[in-house]
């Protein structure tokens with residue numbers, strides 16, 4: 001997978017040189033390229049923003065530098081992208097996007113080419129996204145209901161969530177199967193040596209070697225945690241198997 005990131009703070013993305021994503025990059029599993037938006041300006045001050053039409057505080061990012069940056073990326077990938085006919089995905093972290101979830105990460109992990117646009121200030125001129133729809137599948141995505149100063153931190157999170165799902169990036173693919181949210185529930189608690197630590201013992205069941213009972217216990221723990229911390233993730237009250245609900249009668 002190729003991932004291009006456009007930002008006014010390229011140094012922010014140095015974290016992508018570290019750990020598993022960094023290793024995948026060095027091994028060629030992930031082709032990650034960082035671009036400085038200011039390289040696509042032509043004035044002496046390398047201006048990327050201006051005051052908002054309609055007034056209001058803050059500044060808005062000009063569309064032209066973005067269009068030049070995105071055109072250059074699309075042109076440099078044209079052969080590869082055309083090969084499979086799919087347009088690259090333009091992923092835009094923004095508080096006003098659809099919610100980024102594991103299901104979105106799974107979907108994006110199937111893309112051949114992601115281009116991540118890190119906005120700053122009050123955002124990017126809306127016309128950029130209208131224009132980009134010709135060349136890209138545009139996806140405005142939110143990490144959650146809070147506001148950051150820019151898209152770089154969100155880009156790191158999204159790139160890690162997507163990159164780790166690309167085959168070969170995580171050594172043992174088994175570890176991707178039993179994860180929080182992969183089955184729609186939160187993850188069960190985990191323990192390691194010593195079995196007794198500061199007067200606290202590991203749940204006996206986990207030392208039993210009875211894998212069937214351990215699996216059942218872990219699923220119960222997932223349900224309990226999800227009920228307690230994220231009831232919104234639970235499926236609507238399902239009837240107990242065999243019970244007739246009113247609508248069935």
Ligand SMILES: COC(=O)COc1cccc(COC(=O)c2cn[nH]c2)c1
Nearest residue numbers: 094095119123124142143144148150151
């Ligand atoms: C239409 O989108 C844009 O113009 C993007 O521009 C901006 C402007 C400011 C901040 C951000 C970063 O995203 C978040 O704050 C964010 C993402 N997830 N949750 C919070 C992006």
